[in-house]
Amino acid sequence: MIEVQDLTKSYGAVTAVDHVSFTVNKGEILGFLGPNGAGKTTTMRILTGYMPATHGTARVAGFDVFRDSMEVRRRIGYLPENPPVYPDMTVETYLDFVARIKNVPAERRPARIDDALRKTNLEDRRSELIKRLSRGYKQRVGIAQALVHDPEVIILDEPTVGLDPKQIIEVRNLIKSLAGNHTIILSTHILPEVSMTCDRVVIINKGKIAAVDTPQNLTSQLKGGQKIRIETDAPEKPLRDMLAQIPGASRVVIEPARAGGHQAVTVEAAQGNDIRNQIAAKIVEHGWPLYELHGVSLSLEDIFLELTTDDAAHAQASS
Amino acid sequence: MGSLYAIYRKEMGHYFVSPIAYIFIGLFLVLTAFFFNVILAEVIKQTFQMEMQGMRFGGPSDFDAPAAVMRSFFGLLSTLVLFFTPILTMGVYAEERKRGTMELLMTSPVSELEIVLGKYLASLSLFALMLLPTASYMIFMVLHSDPRPPWSMLAAGYAGVLLLGGSLLALGSFVSSLTENQLIAAVVTFAASLFIWVLDIGRNSDSGASAVLQYLSVIRHYEDFARGVIDTSSLIYYGSFIALFVFLTVRSVDSMRWRRA
Numbered sequence: 001m002i003e004v005q006d007l008t009k010s011y012g013a014v015t016a017v018d019h020v021s022f023t024v025n026k027g028e029i030l031g032f033l034g035p036n037g038a039g040k041t042t043t044m045r046i047l048t049g050y051m052p053a054t055h056g057t058a059r060v061a062g063f064d065v066f067r068d069s070m071e072v073r074r075r076i077g078y079l080p081e082n083p084p085v086y087p088d089m090t091v092e093t094y095l096d097f098v099a100r101i102k103n104v105p106a107e108r109r110p111a112r113i114d115d116a117l118r119k120t121n122l123e124d125r126r127s128e129l130i131k132r133l134s135r136g137y138k139q140r141v142g143i144a145q146a147l148v149h150d151p152e153v154i155i156l157d158e159p160t161v162g163l164d165p166k167q168i169i170e171v172r173n174l175i176k177s178l179a180g181n182h183t184i185i186l187s188t189h190i191l192p193e194v195s196m197t198c199d200r201v202v203i204i205n206k207g208k209i210a211a212v213d214t215p216q217n218l219t220s221q222l223k224g225g226q227k228i229r230i231e232t233d234a235p236e237k238p239l240r241d242m243l244a245q246i247p248g249a250s251r252v253v254i255e256p257a258r259a260g261g262h263q264a265v266t267v268e269a270a271q272g273n274d275i276r277n278q279i280a281a282k283i284v285e286h287g288w289p290l291y292e293l294h295g296v297s298l299s300l301e302d303i304f305l306e307l308t309t310d311d312a313a314h315a316q317a318s319s
Numbered sequence: 320m321g322s323l324y325a326i327y328r329k330e331m332g333h334y335f336v337s338p339i340a341y342i343f344i345g346l347f348l349v350l351t352a353f354f355f356n357v358i359l360a361e362v363i364k365q366t367f368q369m370e371m372q373g374m375r376f377g378g379p380s381d382f383d384a385p386a387a388v389m390r391s392f393f394g395l396l397s398t399l400v401l402f403f404t405p406i407l408t409m410g411v412y413a414e415e416r417k418r419g420t421m422e423l424l425m426t427s428p429v430s431e432l433e434i435v436l437g438k439y440l441a442s443l444s445l446f447a448l449m450l451l452p453t454a455s456y457m458i459f460m461v462l463h464s465d466p467r468p469p470w471s472m473l474a475a476g477y478a479g480v481l482l483l484g485g486s487l488l489a490l491g492s493f494v495s496s497l498t499e500n501q502l503i504a505a506v507v508t509f510a511a512s513l514f515i516w517v518l519d520i521g522r523n524s525d526s527g528a529s530a531v532l533q534y535l536s537v538i539r540h541y542e543d544f545a546r547g548v549i550d551t552s553s554l555i556y557y558g559s560f561i562a563l564f565v566f567l568t569v570r571s572v573d574s575m576r577w578r579r580a
Contacts, residue, residue, distance in 0.1 A: 048426040051576045073428045084423035086329070088336045100325035101427040145423070 001026040001153060001183040002047065006056035009042050016042040018207035019056070024200075027180045031198030031215075032187035033304065039207040040187040041081060044155050047185070048078045060153055074103060077151035081158055083142025087131035091122055091141055094130060095148050102149035116144040119174060135162040143171065147178075154178060156186040160193060172197050191304055203304065227296040228276055230265040233257065234288035242282050243267060248275050262291050322429040326437030327444075330411075334445050343403070344449045350399060355456045358391045385468040386547075388460055393476045393545035396453070397538060400484045401516065405508035407446065408491030409501045411438050412572070416499045421575065431572045435565060439492055446484045450477065472547035479544020482557035486537055487512050489564035496571040512537075 002024040009017040017039040024030045032040045046053045047060065049069040057064060063071040086094055095113045104112050117123045120140040125133065130141060139162050146154055159175065160168045175197050178184060188194060194201050195215040203210040203218075211218060232239070236254055243249050243265075251268040269275045276293060283290045334340040362384050369382040415421045424434055457473050491508040498504050519536035533539050537560070540553035 045422075050422055050426050070428045070430075073426055076426065078423075078426050080419060080422045082419045084418070084420040086333070086418070086420060088333055089329075093332070097325055097329050098423070098427075101322045101424070101429050103321065103428055 001028075001061060002185070003059045004043075004047070004056070005058070007043065007046060007053050007058055008055035009039075009046060009051070010054045015207050017046070017053075020204070020207070020209055021056075022202050022209065022212055024183055024185060026183055028199045029175065029179045029184045029186065029197055031194035031201045032185060032204060033189070033191065033194050033201055034187075034204040035189055038204045040204060041157055042207075043204070044078070044157050044185065044187060045080075048076050048155055049073050074149075075152045077146035077149065077154045079142045079146045079154075079156045079159060081161075083138050084145070085130045085138055085141050088129065090127050090129055091117070091133075091144075092126040094141065095144060098145045099148045102151075104149045112148050112150060115150075116148040119147060119177075120144040121170065136164060136167050139163055140167075140171075143174070152183060154182050154184045156184065158188055159186055160188070160190065226269045226274075228267045228269060228279065229292070229294055229296055230267070230279065230283075230290070231262040231292035232265065232283055232288050232290045233262055234283065234286065236263075238286065239265070239288075242286065243279070246275055246278050246282070249279075266296075322427075323433040323437045326424075326429070326434055327441050330438050330441030331444065334441070340445060340448075343407070343445070344452075347399065347403060347449050348452055351396070351453045352456070354395045355392060355453075358388055358395065359460070362388050362391070383468075385460060385464040386472070389457070389468070389472060389476055389547070390545050392457065393479065393541075396450075396480050397483055397541055397545075400480065400487060401509070401512055403449070404446070404484060404487040404491050405505045405512065407442055408488055408495050408508060409505035410495065411442065411492050412496040413499055413501045413504050416575075425572075425576065431569045435492070435568045435572060439489060439565060439568075442488045442492065443481075443485055446488060447481060450480060450484075469547075475544050475547045475549050478549065479541050482544070482554075482561075483537060483541050486557050486560040486564075489561045489568070490515075493564045493568045493571060496568050496575075 004020060004022050007017055007020045008015065020039070020043060022030075032043070034040050042051075045051045047058055047065060049065050049072050052066050057066075059065065060072045061075050063075075065072050086097075089097065092113060095116055096109060099109045099112055114123075117126055120143050122137070122140055122144055125137060130138065133141065139159070143156070143159060146156065156175070160171050163171060172193065175184060175186065179199070186193075186197070198215060200212065200214055201218060202212050239254070240252060243252050248270040249267050250270070251266075253266045255264045257263040267275075267279070274295075276295060280290065280293055365387070366382060366384045412421070415424070454473075454477065457476075461468055461470070461473060487508075490511060491504070494508045494511065495501075495504040498507075515535070515537050517536070519533040519539045534552075534556070540550070540556050543550045543553055
């Protein structure tokens with residue numbers, strides 16, 4: 001549905017997007033993940049025809065975003081970083097305006113507007129002035145605007161920014177319900193969002209793609225070792241000695257107990273070497289109280305940091 | 320075409336939902352009504368003086384009072400236009416860019432020409448609506464004059480104001496498309512309008528350059544209209560002026576895609 005080939009965008013000496021290539025299949029949700037300023041917004045703006053690329057091509061539904069811009073724009077619903085709303089309009093007149101400029105035929109307009117209002121839970125706010133709405137509601141109006149012409153492709157730039165936790169869950173569910181009928185690209189710098197909603201993730205940093213894969217694959221691929229978390233009130237020195245004797249255990253971190261809690265220990269184990277039973281046996285052998293012991297797999301957060309932060313990678317390598 | 324109309328409607332809605340249009344039209348009417356009174360009183364005084372002179376020296380007076388009122392009134396309108404049009408156009412693009420709604424328009428299947436024309440026609444409509452009530456003063460005057468001046472004179476005068484206003488609105492839209500700051504847009508538009516206004520400053524010298532400058536001045540052509548004369552060269556002048564600035568605005572809006580950092 002979307003093919004991006006070698007896309008580059010430079011502003012003078014600064015390269016915001018650097019030879020980026022990826023594809024999105026029909027009905028898929030693609031997550032665009034990266035720190036602020038990584039080039040997510042620029043890539044989206046090129047895809048929506050807002051700005052031309054310096055180099056490379058992008059095709060949406062077979063149409064080139066630059067040469068057949070009008071065809072592409074007809075097929076895309078786009079929510080920019082800030083919802084592009086007119087404060088003086090009511091929600092309904094605004095959606096009517098957007099439906100008109102997106103060439104929705106007059107007879108289909110009322111039904112399309114109702115549908116967009118229903119999907120974004122805005123039905124009871126339809127005759128309210130947009131300037132009287134809270135940030136979260138404005139964001140929803142922005143999403144409704146991207147849906148009103150029932151586009152094949154929906155591009156959402158940070159759709160959950162400014163929403164409260166309940167609204168975030170609603171928006172995520174909405175996005176998931178749209179997949180299948182629509183092809184969706186969403187950008188975010190919030191990691192759980194990607195693992196919760198997306199079929200595939202593009203991790204982008206400093207304009208370059210760091211990784212493209214499913215959230216599951218990314219997690220397992222980088223799992224490498226396993227982390228074990230233990231809560232036990234053992235004396236520190238003997239505990240360290242004991243753990244040092246277990247083959248495969250490394251990088252022991254001991255956090256002292258906080259008020260009312262217990263001392264927390266994290267140990268990393270080499271891959272394919274489950275040492276949890278050995279640790280448990282040793283602790284019991286020493287007669288130390290054991291409150292908790294469980295394995296932690298590396299989260300997307302760790303992967304993300306590993307891929308995007310040079311410092312983190314460096315620290316990992318040197319230890 | 321549908322998109323152009325949608326943008327036109329949106330702009331008109333924007334003028335009338337907010338207090339802009341009402342304040343604007345209200346102020347304009349208060350000012351024009353006041354000055355109409357002043358002009359009328361002045362011309363009546365002049366007429367009496369002329370008649371007195373006519374009686375003293377014999378022969379009928381050839382002072383055309385209605386024409387004098389019209390000339391003064393249209394002169395006044397042109398001055399007000401200079402002050403009102405920059406305010407009318409200052410937000411046309413500046414506000415849109417500031418709010419980020421330009422991104423919506425430019426990622427919708429709407430051409431730049433449709434955006435520009437929709438907005439331009441809306442500002443021109445508001446301008447015409449603002450002028451419309453002032454016609455009642457003129458009609459009142461024409462109906463009470465004896466002999467009655469031809470209606471065509473009045474029509475020519477209003478055609479002139481519309482063309483003059485239309486030109487300055489086109490100029491103002493272009494300036495607004497260049498900046499995100501409304502105040503800058505208004506001030507620059509005012510300065511540029513004033514500059515084109517006074518180009519005929521050398522009207523008394525008869526060098527070739529002065530003839531060219533006179534032709535380029537917006538107000539030179541207006542004076543013909545105010546006298547009830549519609550000159551083809553003036554029509555061409557205003558037509559080209561508007562077309563040029565609409566074209567420049569389209570180019571400027573289009574170039575936003577490249578300028579955005």
